[in-house]
Amino acid sequence: MIKYREILRLHAQGVSQRGIASSCSSSRNTISDVLSRARTQGITWPFEKDMSDAELQELLYPEKDASSGFRRKPDCEHIHKELAKSGVTLSLLWEEYCLSCRANKEIPYSYRQFCRFYHAYASKTKATMRIRRKPGELLEVDWAGQTMQIKDNITGEDIPAYVFVSALPCSQYAYVEAFLSMDTESWITAHIHAFQFYGGVTRIIVPDNLKTGVVKASRNEPTINRIYQEMAEHYNTTIIPARVRHPKDKASAEGTVGNISTWIIASLRNQQFFSITELNLAIKEKLTEFNTKPFQKKKGNRLTAFTEEEKFALFPLPVSPYEIAAWKKATVQYDYHIHLDKMYYSVPYDYIKHRVDVRLTKDIVEIFYNHFRVASHKRLYGEAGQASTNPDHMPDKHKQFINFNREYVLDWADSAGMHILTTVRSILSSYKTEKQGLKSCIGLMKLADKHSMERLENACERALTYTPRPTLKSIQTILKTGQDKLPTNDSSDTVEKTGGSFGFTRGAAYYGGERK
CATH class of the missing domain: 3.30.420.10 (Ribonuclease H-like superfamily/Ribonuclease H)
Structure with a gap:
């Protein structure tokens, strides 16, 4: 039996728990538990009346005098199932078991005996011991x-x-x-x-x-x-x-x-x-x-x-398996593209000359800057030099040339002025291929940006007084020499229309003669 009297006497004399444990041949946990229960019961040395160790045990541990038949055996099947849950331990389940026993006025087994019951049950009836590893962990x-x-x-x-x-x-x-x-x-x-x-x-x-x-x-x-x-x-x-x-x-x-x-x-x-x-x-x-x-x-x-x-x-599998990817680094060039495996992929022009991370899978190319995805493209295969360009990645001035075609040019000319529209139609019809005519129209647009839309309209008007088929070069000359700023003379003084297949020819006034 534990030496309860000696434990309380030595504690009253100020001996440490380690010293009491050594003197009484008990563990420090036992010493700590005895002193805690004595403090709760208000039992201190010296006693008001002399008590033996057996009497002290009856006061401090009344459950030890009860018959073991009144103890409730733990539900090992419930313990085994609960141990599979995250964070659940045997000590937690023992505390819950003790609370349940006291609520039903039953005496619980000690933690050591509780563990022995579960260990024996799992060893005989189960293939795994949940004490060592939790399932799915x-x-x-x-x-x-x-x-x-x-x-x-x-x-x-x-x-x-x-x-x-x-x-x-x-x-x-x-x-x-x-x-x-x-x-x-x-x-x-x-x-x-x-x-x-x-x-x-x-x-x-x-x-x-x-x-x-x-x-x-x-x-x-x-x-x-x-x-x-x-x-x-x-x-x-x-x-x-x-x-x-x-x-x-x-x-x-x-x-x-x-x-x-x-x-x-x-x-x-x-x-x-x-x-x-x-x-x-x-x-x-x-x-x-x-x-x-x-x-x-x-x-x-x-x-x-x-x-x-x-x-x-186990956690459920995701809807689709992981697709293996490779990571590479690239620098965004001045044309807002990166060069990767002999192919070109666009990046927002704001990242020009920045170093980016590229994630490549079998079908997708993703581009990251500071861990944020800034662009993604379908991966290109086949002939080298192919480019995947997203229009949203281009500067505003570049976007207008994405869908640059005949309709775009005519819409612009119609909003610019009557003489510009006539000039554009003439330029487009004067070339065998539309691409050549569109190239001249781009030059016309640049003249409008350089000189102003009003001057270009006046220049086209003056050019049309000279010929029904003005060229980009002639309009450039008019703007360069400032002829568009001069007052426009009556076309009857400078141009004379004749029948036949020669179209417009210069009149007599042009050669210094008088019109008759």
């Missing part, structure tokens, strides 16, 4: 140290195949796949296939500190590979790398790697494979055998443990 991933071989069917050369392994610590359910490389694309693809295999996503992924997953290892703030982090965000999960040289941080993956080396890699050592697809088909068959192999010390297997006790806790 972790996915541990790694590359197996041992490689497999593929035979080149032409040269007969052995090509190494690298084996990806993932495991769920709660159920030990594993996924295995072989790849020809350990690059970032293979690493991300392996995760996507693993999520599809499990039919859901865990809350946390625990990888090793390999370069395809972790750019810079750190105990507190590791730098995750950008594509790897993007994939985690797509699947609404978190990446927490294992500490450097701490393999126990992902003990399930390490243990599974050892088992895979025996039951899959070693068991296929005498077979020859001529493609990665053929190898993965053989791995899939062996993996099914591995996951359905019965446990040695408990009932069930990895598959039943997963389907019955862990699958429900």
Whole structure:
């Protein structure tokens, strides 16, 4: 029996709890609990009347004198289900169990006995122990140290195949796949296939500190590979790398790697494979055998443990799988385009000469500046030099030439003036191809910007007095010499219309003669 009298006496003399525990051969938790209960009951040394240790125990721990038949046994099935929920622990469930017992005037078991009941129940009737790992919490991933071989069917050369392994610590359910490389694309693809295999996503992924997953290892703030982090965000999960040289941080993956080396890699050592697809088909068959192999010390297997006790806790998969992307950097040129894989993609002209990040997928090109997306295009393939230009990315002066055609020019001329409209129609009809005429009309517009619309109207009016087919050059000359500012004479004094096929000819007044 605990020495209650001695504990209270030593405490009254100012001895520390550590000293009392050493003197009375009890734990410090027991000493602390006895003193707390004595303080609550108002029991202090010296006693008003002498009491024995048995009497003190009856006052401090009345439940210890009650028959064990009055104690309520915990509901282990309820405990097992509740432990699957996030944040729920055995200590929390024991507190709730105690409150429920006291509310029903029942005596609860101690925390240690409570845990023993659950441990015995889970060991006999369940495939997983929720004390160690919560279902759906972790996915541990790694590359197996041992490689497999593929035979080149032409040269007969052995090509190494690298084996990806993932495991769920709660159920030990594993996924295995072989790849020809350990690059970032293979690493991300392996995760996507693993999520599809499990039919859901865990809350946390625990990888090793390999370069395809972790750019810079750190105990507190590791730098995750950008594509790897993007994939985690797509699947609404978190990446927490294992500490450097701490393999126990992902003990399930390490243990599974050892088992895979025996039951899959070693068991296929005498077979020859001529493609990665053929190898993965053989791995899939062996993996099914591995996951359905019965446990040695408990009932069930990895598959039943997963389907019955862990699958429900996984996050659902997103509507579409993650699409692998590559990141590159580019500089926006003066023509507000970036050059990427021999193709050109437009960016808002405000970012000219700025350095931008480019995300490339199979079908889409996205352009980011300071983590904000500023442009996106459909990815171009085929002949080099193609350009994808968004009109909204162009300056205002450039936009007017996007749909520059005959109708645009005529609308502008109609709003500019009657003589300008006549001149534009004449210019358009004087060329064999419309493109040549439009080029001259652009020059006419620039003259309006340079000299003013009023002067251009006067210049076109004077040009039409000389000829019904004025040219851009003649109008430029009129504006340059200032003839548009001179008063316009009557056309009958300078131009004489004749019949025949010669159109307009100069009159006699032009040659110094008199009109008759």
